[in-house]
Amino acid sequence: MARLGIFWRIVLIVALALFVIQLVVFEGVRRHKADATVERRYSVGERIVPYVQLLDRTPIGERPTIVALARTNGIALSFSKTPPADLPSNFGSGLVRISFLVRHELERQGLDDRFFAVGPGEELNGGDGDNEDERRILVQIGLASGEVARFDVNDTLTVRILGWPIGFGAGALGFIVAIVALCAVAREARPIAALSRAVDRLGTRLQPEPLPEAGAKEVRTLIRAINAMQHRIANLINNRTFVIGAISHDLKTNLTRLRLRLEMMPDNPHRARALQDVETMQGLMTDALIFAKAALAVEEVEAIDVADMLATVLAERAIVPDVLTLAEGTEAAMVRIQPAALRRVIDNLIDNALRYGEGYLAVSLVSEDEHVVMAIRDRGPGIASDMQEAVFDPFVRVESSRSRDTGGSGLGLTIVRQIVEAYGGTVRLGNLDPQGLEAVVTLPRGQSGPRGEPGPPRSEAGHTREPT
Incomplete structure (x- = not known):
């Protein structure tokens, strides 16, 4: 097999x-x-007509013997002096074919001048319970003496096997x-x-997830190839991360030396611009390393309260949003994610809002049935609709004020999307009316432990402050 x-x-x-x-x-x-007790409708004529021939040749006094013989074959035989006044209809009772078979057998035996009629019979008392699914058929045939022989037989109107x-x-x-x-x-x-399912999870985990080789030969071959591909992809990503890390480390060392030399130079406009370029290069190397690691996966996740993390980030950075609304209640905004990854998402979105938001920042957190939704809004120039997906690509920038001149490496939103999608969430951008940009992150909820167990205190939870 x-x-x-x-x-x-x-x-x-x-x-x-x-x-x-x-x-x-x-x-x-x-x-x-x-089964000799089962009567078949195509044999009714052949079984009954011989009795008619026998009755024609037998004296009336010997008929009880024939009646007893018929009874042993499942036929109830009786006699009437004259044909019935109302002949039973062969139509509407499902007996047309049985009538045809009886007529055919009478003609074959040279008795085509005899009266006959086929109709439904009457159930007999004491019948065999095994034949309760069979119906009684009454076949009446005229005898040579002028009497009518009544043959009451069991017959299945439909062909049955094992009673069905x-x-x-x-x-x-x-x-x-x-x-x-x-x-x-x-x-x-x-x-x-x-x-x-395993292929769908590729790219969201650092370590390969080998599948058991089962199923048909082609399926096992495909699973074997997928398992090998997972190992090759993991090795490529690890090698890429190692190379980027090594390059970033060496460049940071050289940039640090260059910065020290610049600090020792006399103060002039060229020195200030050179220092700014060094800082930009250091930021770019840091973001590139984070970008390389962000595509790796979601090992060692924890149950994190997004509201707590938001409050912590804002407090450490001494940021007071114009509007702050956080979900209230124990486990109201719990997600399963690495704390550093969640913090990177929040930091990048807040940095963007502060950089381009023209002094306005609004943060909200809503807990839904199965998701936690975080929204960060600013009042900057926004992003054109046809560019709102493109800005998630690496090193893509838009025109206007959202450019290299205002800072940023072009990797911030890319890192946000990689992290969020690695944990089963989504991120989208949308323009506000009359102006501004809204970044919405949706993450699946996760339990932090036994329900009802209190979580750490949140000083900012539930706080809402309208802009002055």
Whole structure:
């Protein structure tokens, strides 16, 4: 089985399903034929007409013997002096074919001049409970003596196997076999679904997440290739981070020496601009290293209260927003994330708002059923709609005041998106009316521990201050 591919596995499943159907139908037909007590509608004429011929040749006094013989074959035989006044209709009772078979047998035996009628019979008391799904059929045929022989027989109006109508049985069997086949196919597809989820997680974790090699030969080969690819990607990212870190370290050392030399130079405009360039280069190297590490993954996450982190960042930086609204309540804004990663997101967004916001900063935090939503707003020039996605690309800047002249390396928003998406969240930008920019970060909520356990105090929680 382990050597079979997907195609041959599906072929095997279908073949087994067809074999089971054929086996069950064969066994049902075999039992149906072997059961002598089951009367089939296509044999009614052949069973009844010989009794008519026998009754024509037998004296009336010996009829009880024939009646007893018929009873042993499941036929209740009685007589009437004259034909019934109201003949039963052969139509509307599902008996048209039985009437045809009786007429055909009478003609074949040369009795085509005889009166006959076929209609529903009456249930007999004391009937066998095993035949309760069969209906009584009353066949009346005229005798040579002028009397009418009444044959009350058990007959199934629809062909049945094991007591069930063949159509219903075939449908039920097909449904059961289809369910079993679907379960088998779903079992074969399970490794593919697991592989899809693993591929979707690629790029959000530093360490590879090897998948067990299971399923068809092609699936196992693909899983093996994906596992190897994960290791190669992890090695490439580690090597890239190592190289960037090494370059950043060496450049920072040289930049530090250059800064010291500049500090020792006489004070003049060229010295000030050179120092500013050195600081810009140091910031660029720091952001580049953070960008390289931000794409790595989400190991060692913790339950962090976003409101606490916001309050801490604002307090340490001595920033008093014009509007500050934080979610209240224990575990109201808990997310599972690395503390340093969350702080980097908050720092970058606040830096952008302070750099371009023209002195206005508004921070809000809303706790929803499954997410925590943080919004940071400013009153700067905003970003054109067609550029609001592009600014998340590395080193992309917009025109106007949001340019290199005002600072920034072009990696701040890129780092924010990488971190947020690595933890299952989203980040978007939107312009405000009449002006300004809003950055909205949405992160999935996470529990911090037993419900009701108090969290650390928040001095800023719930505080709202309108601009003066």
